[in-house]
Amino acid sequence: MTHSKNTTLPIALICCFSANILCSQVVEEKIKTNKERIADVSAKQRRISEETLRLTSPQSLRENLIWSTGFEEKQFQFIYGGKLDENSGPEWARAKRQDKDDSIIFSSSFARSGQSSLKLTWRRELLGESNDSKKAMVIFGKPSFTEGLERWYGFSILLPSSFYTDNDPYNALIFQVHATPDHHLNEQWRSPPIGLSLRNGKLKFGYTYDTEKISQKNFNLNQNRKSFEIGDLSSLLDKWTDFVVHAKFSVNNKGLIELWVDGQLIVSDSNINLGYKDDYGPYPGWGIYSYNSTNPERSIYLDEVRIGNNSSSYTQVAPGRNDNTQQKPQFDSSANHLPTANADPLTPKRSEQKPYP
Known part of the structure; x- marks a missing residue:
């Protein structure tokens, strides 16, 4: 009886230890997964922030300039x-x-x-x-x-x-x-x-x-x-x-x-x-x-x-793009082209044909 009892105890302990190890691994996996999710979310937030900064940065404002x-x-x-x-x-x-x-x-x-x-x-x-x-x-x-x-x-x-x-x-x-x-x-x-x-x-x-x-x-x-x-x-x-x-x-x-x-x-x-x-x-x-x-x-x-x-x-x-005071261009939106210099109602007066200094 004694021999049998002594043999059973280590097996129970081993099972307990194994369960603890398995639980620890599960917890570690969950922690790892959560960390990865947090890191992934942070990366996405960082990318969004970077994109926002890019769209509002001086470099973007200088595109085609x-x-x-x-x-x-x-x-x-x-x-x-x-x-x-x-x-x-x-x-x-x-x-x-x-x-x-x-x-x-x-x-x-x-x-x-x-x-x-x-x-x-x-x-x-x-x-x-x-x-x-x-x-x-x-x-x-x-x-x-x-x-x-x-x-x-x-x-x-x-x-x-x-x-x-x-x-x-x-x-x-x-x-x-x-x-x-x-x-x-x-x-x-x-x-x-x-x-x-x-x-x-x-x-x-x-x-x-x-x-x-x-x-x-x-x-x-x-x-x-x-x-x-x-x-x-x-x-x-x-x-x-x-x-x-x-x-x-x-x-x-x-x-x-x-x-x-x-x-x-x-x-x-x-x-x-x-x-x-x-x-x-x-x-x-x-x-x-x-x-x-x-x-x-x-x-x-x-x-x-x-x-x-x-x-x-x-x-x-056009001036005013940085502080939202830019004046929108005015022309006939129903036309397929902008009015020419001689078209009404934007007909300017012809000035003297003098050379510039």
Whole structure:
């Protein structure tokens, strides 16, 4: 009996131990499974968070953009001289200014979005023989080709009323898409193919072209120019005005030009000639370019600047996209195409056929 009893006890203990081990394994499996589920849920949450961040990140906001700045960092690099192109990065721009340190500065006095903008100041007393003495402008780089080049330009400007008068007869260019002549062919500088300017209390917009390989100064350009009177200078003073310019450059009747002002489509021409037969593509510039003025000093504030590539759109470049104040583009939604510059009710008045400075 004793022998039998002693033999049975270890077997029971072994069964108990086995059951405990099995229970422990089950518990461990459950813990492991729960950990994996938690890890899986965390991973999904992390992926969702990452996707949310991606969709709202500056990188996403810069999709199809070549350059974008609101001047908030106040670390904008002004490069003087040199041959810079669109691949030089978004942190630079070339400054063309009069010989004064405060001709181009960051300012917190006004801002279309955020806390800062770029202030550009032109002074009559600093006018000289050089072309730069007539400018307070910042420009972006040059593409490597012209024919078929398509770009979107979005920006907002503010003009202080204290620096402008309606009776100033001198042209002040405030935005341009300029062109680089083929110097190796002895070609001279010409008027910009696209320009937005102020004169006699009016805001004017114009574009031109030349199908010749070498443009003879501005002879053909003046004849080919198409100009529009957009509105009164008074409508621009002491407030931010949003602009979007969409351009496709071509001298083979495949060009396009569109201009929105505060969301309103003002100019729309397609299947046109636009630009010149240059080796390098045109480049944008903002600020003030003027040969003279009845005002001793003029300033302009610039903000929300974006340059979009051929895959960009109005929504991607128009000011206000970061703070949900972007003005929706206005046009006839029942039509299959945007109205042309000569179509009612957006018919602009033809202005004087004068060259830009």
